[in-house]
Amino acid sequence: MPDHQARRVDLRSDTVTQPTAAMRAAMMAAPVGDDVFGDDPSVNALQARIADITGKQAALFMPTGTQSNLCALMAHCERGDEYIVGQNAHTYRYEGGGAAVLGSIQPQPLAQGSTGEMALADIAAAIKPEDIHFARTRLLCLENTWNGHPMPLSYLAQATDLAREHGLATHLDGARFFNAAVATPQAGADAFAAARHIASYFDSVSVCFSKGLGAPVGSALCGSQALIGRALRWRKMLGGGMRQSGVLAAAASHALDHHIERLAQDHALAQRLALGLSGIDGVRVRSAQTNIVFVDVADGRAPALLAHLAQHGVLATGLIGLRFVTHLDVDEAGIDHALACIRQFFRGQAVAAASAHVAGSAVY
Numbered sequence: 218m219p220d221h222q223a224r225r226v227d228l229r230s231d232t233v234t235q236p237t238a239a240m241r242a243a244m245m246a247a248p249v250g251d252d253v254f255g256d257d258p259s260v261n262a263l264q265a266r267i268a269d270i271t272g273k274q275a276a277l278f279m280p281t282g283t284q285s286n287l288c289a290l291m292a293h294c295e296r297g298d299e300y301i302v303g304q305n306a307h308t309y310r311y312e313g314g315g316a317a318v319l320g321s322i323q324p325q326p327l328a329q330g331s332t333g334e335m336a337l338a339d340i341a342a343a344i345k346p347e348d349i350h351f352a353r354t355r356l357l358c359l360e361n362t363w364n365g366h367p368m369p370l371s372y373l374a375q376a377t378d379l380a381r382e383h384g385l386a387t388h389l390d391g392a393r394f395f396n397a398a399v400a401t402p403q404a405g406a407d408a409f410a411a412a413r414h415i416a417s418y419f420d421s422v423s424v425c426f427s428k429g430l431g432a433p434v435g436s437a438l439c440g441s442q443a444l445i446g447r448a449l450r451w452r453k454m455l456g457g458g459m460r461q462s463g464v465l466a467a468a469a470s471h472a473l474d475h476h477i478e479r480l481a482q483d484h485a486l487a488q489r490l491a492l493g494l495s496g497i498d499g500v501r502v503r504s505a506q507t508n509i510v511f512v513d514v515a516d517g518r519a520p521a522l523l524a525h526l527a528q529h530g531v532l533a534t535g536l537i538g539l540r541f542v543t544h545l546d547v548d549e550a551g552i553d554h555a556l557a558c559i560r561q562f563f564r565g566q567a568v569a570a571a572s573a574h575v576a577g578s579a580v581y
């Protein structure tokens with residue numbers, strides 16, 4: 218039997234998970250109603266729960282993280298306002314320019330260091346004075362985790378203090394918010410306490426249930442009653458007013474009950490992968506934080522390595538470097554299989570290089 222039929226290890230993203238049987242059962246059993254009327258008990262329960270977890274007054278269930286971030290930006294900023302954001306942040310770089318296109322909000326992107334931080338001096342310098350020449354700087358947007366990196370609490374404190382001193386609101390794109398909570402033990406006694414602590418620096422937080430938490434769909438925006446009231450209007454306008462969405466909210470609630478503490482296992486698997494890779498000539502681990510491992514591949518061989526892996530049922534992403542993401546449908550055996558395939562690839566290359574050398578010698 219070909220290897221790829223024997224085993225499939227999908228490390229492209231933590232969005233590829235299948236809902237577990239228990240999650241599907243929770244979805245089946247969910248009481249539902251029309252959420253545009255505010256009638257869905259499962260949506261209302263999820264919103265109350267995630268608001269409580271993040272320590273905010275209110276929350277709004279969203280179909281996607283993109284829509285949740287966009288509603289947040291549009292609820293914080295008006296036409297002609299500006300938000301400060303990392304040059305490689307998701308809301309700026311990977312959301313189709315929605316803030317500018319749909320929100321008439323000018324992004325002010327800033328360079329980020331290798332772990333995602335924008336320099337405080339750069340943030341301060343980018344805040345425009347009150348002057349008719351300038352857009353009004355209204356909001357600072359951070360991302361946690363960023364490329365897997367959990368932001369240090371000291372940085373969250375300093376950056377959001379700086380924003381507040383200048384009258385800016387603060388938003389956290391927390392697509393992998395709970396990975397950050399689990400990986401920041403100094404933030405709290407457990408993952409939920411840590412989550413609340415991290416959220417406390419921000420006026421609003423967007424979290425995804427469809428990434429490491431294993432739900433099929435859904436995000437939530439958390440913030441003050443007033444902010445969520447404005448976001449509700451934008452969500453409807455953007456087409457995110459769903460009806461019996463309690464079937465989806467039930468999956469998210471199930472994830473909050475069962476899939477938070479276990480994120481530590483995904484982080485351990487990423488470390489197992491990084492450790493294995495560190496013993497292989499031809500690859501270099503660039504970063505391995507929380508559930509994401511970035512790898513540089515020597516001599517432009519990343520595409521060939523990706524193809525080799527795919528042939529053996531191991532899926533990853535990348536062009537120059539490769540990205541591997543662990544999640545609840547990956548186990549130690551899967552990681553070890555991926556490592557074996559990568560070793561085999563470089564052994565094969567070494568053999569090919571050696572025989573090319575022999576063949577070359579024969580010619581001369």
Ligand SMILES: *Cc1c(COP(=O)(O)O)cnc(C)c1O
Pocket residue numbers: 280281282283284286307308360390392393425427436
């Ligand atoms: C995935 C992601 C989003 C968007 O979430 P979607 O549900 O895919 O729209 C936003 N921010 C970050 C950092 C993400 O990784």
